[in-house]
Amino acid sequence: MKSFKISVPASSANIGPGFDSMGLAVNLYLTLEVTESEEWEFYSHSSPSNRTNYKEHFIYKIAKQTAERHHKQLTPCKVVETSDIPLARGLGSSASAIIAGIELANQVCDLSLTSEAKLRYGTEIEGHPDNIAPALYGGLVISIVTENEIDWIQMSALDVDVILYIPNVELKTEEARDVLPNSYSRNDATSASGISNIVVASLLSGNYKLAGKMMERDIFHEPYRANLIPNFSKIRNESKKYGVYGTVISGAGPTMLSFAPKGSGQSVAEKMQALLNDYQVKLLEMDVQGLTVK
Numbered sequence: 001m002k003s004f005k006i007s008v009p010a011s012s013a014n015i016g017p018g019f020d021s022m023g024l025a026v027n028l029y030l031t032l033e034v035t036e037s038e039e040w041e042f043y044s045h046s047s048p049s050n051r052t053n054y055k056e057h058f059i060y061k062i063a064k065q066t067a068e069r070h071h072k073q074l075t076p077c078k079v080v081e082t083s084d085i086p087l088a089r090g091l092g093s094s095a096s097a098i099i100a101g102i103e104l105a106n107q108v109c110d111l112s113l114t115s116e117a118k119l120r121y122g123t124e125i126e127g128h129p130d131n132i133a134p135a136l137y138g139g140l141v142i143s144i145v146t147e148n149e150i151d152w153i154q155m156s157a158l159d160v161d162v163i164l165y166i167p168n169v170e171l172k173t174e175e176a177r178d179v180l181p182n183s184y185s186r187n188d189a190t191s192a193s194g195i196s197n198i199v200v201a202s203l204l205s206g207n208y209k210l211a212g213k214m215m216e217r218d219i220f221h222e223p224y225r226a227n228l229i230p231n232f233s234k235i236r237n238e239s240k241k242y243g244v245y246g247t248v249i250s251g252a253g254p255t256m257l258s259f260a261p262k263g264s265g266q267s268v269a270e271k272m273q274a275l276l277n278d279y280q281v282k283l284l285e286m287d288v289q290g291l292t293v294k
Contacts, residue, residue: 004107005294006032008099009138009287010085011092012164012257013130016215016222016248017196022142023092024257025134025287026162028084030096032059032104037078044081054079058094062101063108066121072109079104088170090251095131098122099291107293118291119150131251138290142200156288160208161265163239163258164250165272166280167230176252179224192219212246212259222249229253231276238275242268 010028014020042054054060059081060074067074085093102121106113113121115136122132123145133141133152143152184192195217202211216236226232229249235256236247244258260268265283273281 003033003035006034006100006103006107007292007294008096008103008135009290010096011131011134012090012250012255013092014218014221014248014251015140015199015257016246017192017199017218017220018130018142019192019196019218019220020128020130021144022140022196022200023130023134024140024162025138025290026091026164026284027287028091028284030083030085030093030100031081032100033080033082034104034107035078037076040076041078042081043079045083059097059101059104062098062125063105065125066102066105066111067109069121070105070109070111072105072111074105074108077104077108086166086255088172089166090171090249090253090255091164091166092131092135092251095122095126095135098125099132099135103291103293116150119152123150134287134290136290138288139286140203155203158203158208158259158286159206159262160245160259161262161268162284162286163244163260163265163269163272164280164282164284165231165235165256165258165276166282167254167276168278169230169254171228171252171254173252176225176228179228180221181224184219188219195219208245208259208261212244215246215248215259218248225249225253229256231279232256235272235276239268239272242271244268 009025011023013023040054044050123129129143133143139154139156198214244260247258250257269283
């Protein structure tokens with residue numbers, strides 16, 4: 001078996017009103033370095049002292065599940081995992097791990113999976129494709145499951161700077177989902193859908209000022225989650241003073257994300273970092289490749 005390297009980007013879902021259907025890949029990565037071995041070895045963060053029980057490792061479980069659905073067995077490998085993606089911060093860490101596990105099985109078992117199959121498998125495991133699709137394809141991806149099909153469209157270029165505000169606290173997705181209503185009124189659903197439509201149309205047309213304005217008018221989830229997000233109002237209000245187009249919760253939170261005019265992101269990030277001592281404020285780029293194997 002050849003040695004290979006799997007790389008999967010982080011992703012920020014929702015982008016405000018694109019609830020459970022929109023996600024943006026960013027240049028933080030989960031990486032697996034895989035080599036042939038006589039027995040399974042799984043190491044985290046490149047440290048020999050961090051050898052883990054491979055049978056309990058989430059990525060191994062996904063790989064095993066993927067192999068078994070094709071009636072294959074995984075041959076032993078040494079896997080060294082490294083990751084820039086913080087856990088439970090709203091940056092799609094589970095989706096990246098799922099795509100990595102599917103690709104590990106694809107390579108080790110020579111499954112020759114299509115991108116469509118990887119998307120389908122990942123969505124079945126994750127529940128929806130908002131993080132899975134950008135982790136797989138890169139870019140800003142809008143996706144939806146309808147009648148057992150997954151339809152998606154990708155934007156591979158946005159003329160904006162992307163700023164992330166990552167706090168030193170976790171927020172489990174389950175907790176963030178528990179605060180959401182079970183249903184919405186017709187008026188709210190109509191307004192929320194229209195807001196989302198305008199965000200997509202304005203991003204496609206390059207009207208980032210309008211996109212930012214409407215990103216902040218979500219009805220689906222942000223009003224209910226705002227109280228769970230540290231410094232929600234502070235980050236949104238202060239970043240606006242420095243010229244950002246709009247600021248939203250990244251996924252289920254607690255990370256937040258701003259779109260800023262191209263070239264202004266570094267200055268905004270530095271100013272916001274001075275206000276948020278217990279945060280990592282990062283100027284990032286949109287990843288346009290998604291999953292890669294070398």
